[in-house]
Amino acid sequence: MTRIALGATEIRKSYGSVLANQGISLSVGPGEIHAVVGENGAGKSTLMRVLQGIERPDSGHVTVMDRDVSFAGPADALAEGIGMVHQEFMLAPDLSLLENLVLGDEPLRWGRGAFALIDWQSAEAQGRGLAERIGIEVDWHRRAGAAPVHIQQFVEIIRLLRRGSRILILDEPTAVLAPQQVNELFDLVRRIREDGTAILFISHKIGEVMALADRVTVIRQGKIAFSAAVAETSGEEIASHIVDGSNPVGGEIRRGTPGPVVLDVAGLSAEAVEKSHPLHDISFAVHSGEIVGLAGVAGNGQVELMEALSGLRQAKGRVELAGIDLGGLDAERRRAAGMGYISPDRRHEGLAIDASIEENAIAGSHRASPISNGLWVDRGAMKRVALERLNRLSVKYGALRDPVASLSGGNQQRVVFARETAGSPQLLLVSQPTRGVDLNGIAAIHSILRDFRDADGAVLLVSEELDELQMLSDRIMVMAQGRIVGALDADADRREIGRLMVMEGVGA
């Protein structure tokens, strides 16, 4: 009788100075769904990569079916029956869904080895059979990149089932799904559990954990903070462990005093490009001296809206900043008109991670005085400006010339804020400001945002943390399926916000 389908014992893993996993032990038995929760950057994905053989732990070991194993690579983990559905999609976009389904374990019609012929008929039959079992319909000949996201998600899971994975790791599988699709997914996962498959399920959403999991473990800053059977705990208790202690993050709640309209958006819409979400007829206003929170399940158009406003994405409709029409202006001009933008993706968009701290702090101001007269850059002035900005937000760093990658996540984010708030823009577009930032950093970033607001700045804030939104915002708008489906007071009932978040799209 197998007791441990997949187990981790005292796993440690660090990336440079980041201690991503600091001695984590957990296990999941056959027929069990074990949820792993924790804040962004807590170390969940790192642990999963270790369990899947993508990363080697610095120390600790992995157990599969009651045996200690060591993986040289993901192929070994796969051979042990461990399958993972990644946070990012793992389908080759230019291959068909069917080709993706069988990739790596092709049914053969003739021959052996690399040049064996693939039996596409039986592949399709298998695919259809599996899809039927789950109760979905898949057009197997469609190019994967052109299929809807949930179909891509399902195909990934089907692929693993087909390969006989008895241990499934799902890393935030619901992040990109609509509520209806989430239910479908959960049904699917439950059915798989019935077959005796062990499931590790990573999520940010406590509701999902309560609905689906048998056991829950909270990881906080690379350590296990809490672990219990779901039946014996409550959502509140789990939440309190995620955010350390009983109270959500930092400080008193202050509200601002709104002034005149700064951002005026009317009838904004955008088509979906590649994997993005379309925007439908969005209208709202943000006043000076207020923070407007934008709530919503990830992937409902928040990112696209922020990009459309900042000029990074094409959109139709009217956008005015303090009475100036921004229509047709690119990112550069919108910036010049008084707009700051905090990207949700710090490593790939907010910063040039290999460039120096200095350059990251001044980028965008490098063409204007005092740094430049348009022709030359005054390195002295550049240094002074950078120092002034970094000091203002108390960024801790070694040397200005060090790559910004050498900073901790919180300090990296402060560099972004230092840069984006520097010219006293009228409007700050802020997405996921505290993702992967430690607690002190979070408090500091919150107070930066409040100070900005109190100096009559306007803020549009996107965050997946409802706590954060409610604490910072003066009012909250909810987005679902590319539309704004409601606007509420900041201290409105969470259940009401939640209800709006999972609202089905209105109309087509």
Added chain:
Amino acid sequence: MSNWLDRGLGFAVPLLIALLVSALVLLAIGENPLDTFSLMLTEGFGSPRRLASTLSAATPLLFTAVGTAICFRAGVFNVGVDGAFLIGGLAAVVAGFSLPAELGWSLVPICLAVGALFGAAWLFIPGWLLARLEVDEVVSTLMLNFIAVAITGYLVNGPFLSRQSGNNVTPPVHEAAELSRLMPPGTLHSGFLLALAVLVAYAFWTRRTPAGLEGAWVGLNRRFSRVVGVSVQRTIILAMVLSGIVGGLGGAAHGLGQLHRFTDGFSAGYGFTGMAVALLAHNSPLGMLIGAILFGALASAGTTIQLFSDIPLDLVNIIQGIVMIFAVIELGRIGIRRRVKA
């Protein structure tokens, strides 16, 4: 500190591999590798005259290396500097013999400017195609190189053929359009100083100009660049145009300073050797100076050692080929498979 070590290794490793292989080859044919290498060293650097000859051979490589580095920094894998060198060289030479000789000293700057202009226009094409249409720059610039060879080859046998010569050459440029020699009787000419100036300008540009900073950011992270208000398209086009200017200037200097005319075989693959130099040097100005001199020495010494030994020229090709193959070990950053949608 470790950065410097890395850069040093970046040079040393491919060179060592090349020397090792060529030592084996030399042993196989019964030559003493140490003797050969020391002969090469003497021929490359053994006297002021030899050094001048090396620098003379390094001059076109300095231009093409800088021209290439400008684009590599911005994440643009431009392999078309050779084409710009040809086009710029021919244009400058044509100006140099067809403009009135009475222009006197001003001929030199005019001809250089013409070369730069044509080089810029030439690489503007792939720059625009990349920025606006996302046409893969590796292929477009490679194709344009072949086209440049064809066009200049045609012109030098047709419209611009010298009547006095038994070869495909243009008439010589006016004497006033020639670049002066630095160490007569050696062929080292003031184009070398121009190359150094270009190198300094490149160093200045990378660190002291807004566009230079933007180039690096676009090379490191295009999404970031857009967020901080940098036009990626403009930066790409600018990098290509600057690259064309430098390549065209190089061709102009070669035409006005070295050959005093345009001939068939005007560029002995300078663009490609310059590319290897830029890659070896990780685009650093000092590194490119060293790299260009090393390759210049290889070309110059590799030829003259034939006067004193039985080492054939093929050895030079073997060394150069190996250095190029191993030039970019670890320089994964300029992958050609990245295209963040601009």
Added chain:
Amino acid sequence: ADAPVAMIVAQGGLGDGSWNDTANAGFEAGIAETGLEGRAIESNDVVAQGEEIMRRAADSNFGLVLSLEYAHGEPMEGLAPDYPDTSWAIFNQVRAGDNIASVLFGEHQGSYLAGVLAAKMTTTEGVEGINPEPILGVIPAVKSPGIDKFVVGFIQGAKSVNPDIEVKVGYAESFGDPTKGEQMANAMFEGGADIVYHVAGGTGLGVIAAAEASGHYAIGVDTNQDGLAPGHVLTSMVKRVDVATEELIKAYAADKFPGGETLKFGLPENGVGLTEMEFTKDIIPAEYLEAVEAAKAGIIAGDIEVWDVSSQGYPDFYN
């Protein structure tokens, strides 16, 4: 003199099957015969490096420096006075200097004779592989005055026999692409030509192969190529570059270097000419050979002037 001899190889390098290789053969023969030390120098960048190489050789006490590269004429003229004790030699052009020997070849003249022979042959009845059409072909490697010198001479010779003759010209764009040469020759044969003259080094080997395969005729160049496809190389326009290099070395060794002189290797000097036609004698009517001899005599006597592209530029009948 006993100081060593250097020869700078022109663009294309050794192995071009033509100019460089022929010169090198004479060079090696001369070295062997005189017992001097001699070195052939190749460069990837021979045009730009020419002056440095020449100076390096002179500085290192080479007594004789020959350059096969046309572009080296000008710098040689400039630097020779700096090295009065060194002997210099340049080809296909005349350069001033007491210690410079200039060597001219009469490729246009030899090609003229080939043209005369070919034009006569092409309409001959009863010869296998010859058709009645007055059509000939020339396959030069690249378009340049040095090569077109052959082409124009050939055309002029052919027209002197039959003004209405058609001479097809197709550039192969390479000295080393026999596949292309073969295909081009085939195209010409299909187009009615029965004799194709090649001026294309290694590419020309394909022309000869095509002639052999199709039963037509090629005319070889530079060296005696008659034996490459016996019976199908009508003749070869031999250019005694090897004789020139060999004799220069021998003269130098004997302290009789013709510095300041221009050596002509034209028809009168037997520096160019047609081969003995060892394998094709039997099919060529004697009167044709007489016509060739007559043309030769005319050229030597100055009655016939053959156009020289390398010194006169392109004539109107060939642009």
Added chain:
Amino acid sequence: MIEQILASGVVLTTPILLAAIGGLVNRQAGIVNIALEGKMLVGAFVAIVISAATGSWLVATLAAALVSMVIGYGFSLTITRLGANMITAGLGLNVLAAGAIGFLMSYAYGSSGTLRLPDVALLPHVFPQSVESVPVVGQLLAHLDPLTILAVLAIAVLPFLLGATRFGLWIRATGNAAPVMLAVGLKPKLLQEASTAFAGFFAGLAGAQLALASIGIFNEGLTAGRGFIALAAFYFGRDRPWQTAAACLLFGLLDAAQIRMQTVGLPPRLIGALPYLMVLVALVVSQMRSLRRTQ
């Protein structure tokens, strides 16, 4: 006329096509092979040497293919395992191949540039000379050699190889999304290496065809830029077998026609640049179309 252009076009197409076959598979796996030219040259050299030594065109052809394959494999290792840049490394390999062959020729054979060996066995003609009388394609058939047939067969089989075999699927997946290959337990680097070896194999065949099709001599200029034309062809054909073959045939016919068109007065040099110009134009047109589609 048409008949001859066709025949000569096919002869000129074969080596390009063989090289392009390897190159397109290589690129489907994500490697742009700039070194086809050098590997063709090696193949041609080996083919001549072995053919003279053994008197067998078959052995010579196989040897050429295998040697180029090994070189291709070694070359791919510098890219996949050492992180060399595929473009510069490719250019470097071309330089190295020319240098090494020059060296070998002068030391092993005492010749330079051209290697002419006795008793080189040429590729046989597949059909008896009598097929020449067949209308239109008679010429073509009469000169058909086994490697041309192999090239056509390869093109016919390639869609099947890429579409229906595991190897093909893996190759395409590697070029499209290497991380996915890792995630399903396959080794993308291995496939890139295999595909480069494959490209080497076919480049070797291309070289053998150039050397042994009719003349049987080796010349250092034998490849004459055909490796780059092959590159142009699979870019032109967007890595798809039939389209690439069509591009090769187009370039081959263009070359054959150009031989016959020089009398028209077009400068031969400019005509030679036509394939490259066409690739550029094709790239621009296809990008314009795909951009319009996404907008």
